[in-house]
Amino acid sequence: MPKPAKPSAKREAILDAAQRAFLEEGYAATSMDGVATGASVSKATIYAHFESKEQLFAAVMHRGCDSSFALVPPDESADARTALTVTAQRLMALLMAPKALALYRVVVAEASRSPDLARTYYENGPVRGKAAITAVIALLQRRGELAPAADAGTITDQLIGMLRAETFQRALLGLPDGRSLEDTIAAMVETLVQRFGGTAPR
Amino acid sequence: MPKPAKPSAKREAILDAAQRAFLEEGYAATSMDGVATGASVSKATIYAHFESKEQLFAAVMHRGCDSSFALVPPDESADARTALTVTAQRLMALLMAPKALALYRVVVAEASRSPDLARTYYENGPVRGKAAITAVIALLQRRGELAPAADAGTITDQLIGMLRAETFQRALLGLPDGRSLEDTIAAMVETLVQRFGGTAPR
DNA sequence: GTCTATAGAAAGATAGAC
């Protein structure tokens, strides 16, 4: 009966070691022996808690997708440029965290073999992140700082897209930084403000 | 002496089967037995041509990165909106091809263990693609259809970023399409034209 | 639940005949 998700010291150690291994090596290259050693536990103990390697992977990854993407909204009084800049900085801090990058790599790699995982990741990561940013954009629109020329969701997609263009992709591939993150953010803010700026200085 | 890259029927069959396997299963989950079967060849024959699984992987993937990303430029006479739209459509056709997606997944997954591969991919894919699009942007700037407010490289990054935002990410994760590609392209074109449009109608 | 020990299958790589 390896079902109950009761917290237990060994169980947590197994999950932690497994997460480290799966994120670093990927699913196929991770061995149960390695996880056992990493958790200072015998292999049999792992199988007392999890039915199979596949289920251990699912448990670990779904847990990783939940531990969440809290995007703190900018101060209400901030003007458009400030709000967009702060939002961008916080989003990039989330996306560029080593663990977030590793999680993304594994989810993408296993997407075809673990569709549930891909969906869970998407709903908890990108979808939540987009919702948080859309709220910021919508607020700026209501205040007349951004024109309602396009709906908030579209603007948000463009914002996120422009941010992930260079820096994120290079990080994902393990390549050294190209242009600076600050420059990318500033260019993005400028484009959105010039495009959708309402009453703001022109 | 498994070095000479002499073309040979069996050698090509091995490379083809290996490519199929690596792109579908990933590096670790691909077995040499599977490749041998897929190529209708014995395992020993593979080792007569390639020193190890790792070298076979490198050969296959580098070949895949070369077989290239030719981005045909739009007609010289096209105006900004048309040129940007056509360029976007052609770029997305390249990025969304199933093989291109599979290649990207594997390169990302193995980036930390195969830095050379990541670099090769980046130079042959994203870098070439960006160069091609930057040339288009620069031409539009010289013709006065786009303002030189930002350098062509920055505009190109924003263009690519906005395109890859939603559709590409969902495809990468194997999720069904969200908003339509046409809408994404149209919104991107509008943003860039409104932001950088020079003498064009405003 | 937790361990040691091991079963049983599959992996990467090679020997040797042709």
Next chain:
DNA sequence: GTCTATCTTTCTATAGAC
């Protein structure tokens, strides 16, 4: 170069004692 057969290691998973 190409094959069959095999070596050796490593893997997932389990049996059985405690």
